Amino acid sequence: xxxxxxxxxxxxxxxxxxxxxxxxxxxxxxxxxVKPTKLWYVGFVLAICLLGFGVVSVYEEVVYxxxxxxxxxxxxxxxxxxxxxxxxxxxxxxxxISAILLLFRQGWRTGVNRxxxxxxxxxxxxxxxxxxxxxxxxxMAMFVMPYPNTRGSLWPNFESPLLWDVFxxxxxxxxxxxxxxxxxxxxxxxxRDRAKTKLRRLLYGAAAFGWTGSTKHWQRHESLSLVxxxxxxxLVLSVHTIxxxxxxxxxxxxWHTAIFPPYFVAGAVFSGFAMVQTLLLMVRHLLGLxxxxxxxxxxAMNKVIVLTASIVGCAYLTELFMAWYSQNKYEGxxxxxxxxxxxxxxxxxxxxxxxxxxxxxxxxxFKKIRRNIFITFFMSILINVGMWFERFVIIVTxxxxxxxxxxxxxxxxxxxxxxxxxxxxxGLFFTCFFLFAKYFPTIAVAEIKSVLKTTGDNYHEKMVPVxxxxxxxxxxxxxx
Numbered sequence: 001x002x003x004x005x006x007x008x009x010x011x012x013x014x015x016x017x018x019x020x021x022x023x024x025x026x027x028x029x030x031x032x033x034v035k036p037t038k039l040w041y042v043g044f045v046l047a048i049c050l051l052g053f054g055v056v057s058v059y060e061e062v063v064y065x066x067x068x069x070x071x072x073x074x075x076x077x078x079x080x081x082x083x084x085x086x087x088x089x090x091x092x093x094x095x096x097i098s099a100i101l102l103l104f105r106q107g108w109r110t111g112v113n114r115x116x117x118x119x120x121x122x123x124x125x126x127x128x129x130x131x132x133x134x135x136x137x138x139x140m141a142m143f144v145m146p147y148p149n150t151r152g153s154l155w156p157n158f159e160s161p162l163l164w165d166v167f168x169x170x171x172x173x174x175x176x177x178x179x180x181x182x183x184x185x186x187x188x189x190x191x192r193d194r195a196k197t198k199l200r201r202l203l204y205g206a207a208a209f210g211w212t213g214s215t216k217h218w219q220r221h222e223s224l225s226l227v228x229x230x231x232x233x234x235l236v237l238s239v240h241t242i243x244x245x246x247x248x249x250x251x252x253x254x255w256h257t258a259i260f261p262p263y264f265v266a267g268a269v270f271s272g273f274a275m276v277q278t279l280l281l282m283v284r285h286l287l288g289l290x291x292x293x294x295x296x297x298x299x300a301m302n303k304v305i306v307l308t309a310s311i312v313g314c315a316y317l318t319e320l321f322m323a324w325y326s327q328n329k330y331e332g333x334x335x336x337x338x339x340x341x342x343x344x345x346x347x348x349x350x351x352x353x354x355x356x357x358x359x360x361x362x363x364x365x366f367k368k369i370r371r372n373i374f375i376t377f378f379m380s381i382l383i384n385v386g387m388w389f390e391r392f393v394i395i396v397t398x399x400x401x402x403x404x405x406x407x408x409x410x411x412x413x414x415x416x417x418x419x420x421x422x423x424x425x426x427g428l429f430f431t432c433f434f435l436f437a438k439y440f441p442t443i444a445v446a447e448i449k450s451v452l453k454t455t456g457d458n459y460h461e462k463m464v465p466v467x468x469x470x471x472x473x474x475x476x477x478x479x480x
Contacts (some may be wrong), residue, residue, distance in 0.1 A: 008288030014455035016291040047430035054424010057417040087127035093272025095121030099232035112448040117180040126425035159247035186446040240268040254334035263315035270308035271387035277380035306364035313358035340395040355388020
């Protein structure tokens, strides 16, 4: 059996080019030290415009009431809760890449974890707004948070998954924020030391919390990273599991199923990785980071996408099987008439979901497709369109017709203010992401340097089988 020094010969370098430690710093830090490009300004202005439209839409809903949305007698949850579940799902990949892959010591995470963690923070910020404004009387939102029990029973529905959503998502947001910020400390110190103005030195110095790069600081940083990774790992599974309980604990046909928790978690990882691909491919191109976000990173994430697409497809088929096997006529109506039937009012959304989430992603079984930039970018957008369809199908097709024909509603479609609220969250997300890309290192400089000698192109020596070496060569070459 052959023995190799660093990596298996099937693993390609994760840092391209003949990079030195100084060159890594220059490549990643220099974009935030110069004036933004015209493309950055165009994108930032568009994001601000969308955010403004969202603010106007929220104003209309708060001032004139939730009647501004096209919610009706049966569809009490419409676009708002659909978009809430969608944004929570997108926020999953960041913590997965950061925490679980860190615990398993996967080197390919180092090039993509910083942007993925930022995506998690911004996506959860967007998601949290939907249930708050869905309350109608938004000024009552304070009562869902821990509060001194001086006004009687404040939590009469303590067992409700809607209440536990608050705890799960706020905990997830807090831990993810700490994880993201603690990883930024060494890089903030690097920017501080390179600063050419007093203001930049002051601001980045305050953000770095006095980081000096001493052995003690690195030791504490490593310990904190492992502790936060250990806390984050169960959160990846628990958050979307609790979100799925919003539906699974009900008795409504199409919702009352035990498969929802693992099905929602797999779907969240699926949509989250697709959004990571969308953002990283844009950052890779605009900031010229092709040497650090390599085809190896893109292919690894596409492998996760095709795996989770297969899991989600299995869950869809299981739902159909159980609707048939149970012989429950209400479940059968919810699945075989409201969803599978292409000529039903919402049949188009079900088949859009199946096409985008199950059928089309199977092309990633082919290596050439997994390593194609254009197809990967297109598919990353298509997958998140499909995942939005999934949440829409689960919510609307299950409740738009009640048990009595007299309760059947007219065809549900969103109002301009529901649409504006959704677009406004896109504005918030991309406003935050553009600011992040301008003022924060989008790749973890310290982590890239830590794996340079094992995954760098110029350190990736040719693999030499042991049997071709003399004993003294072996002792010298593999002593460490």
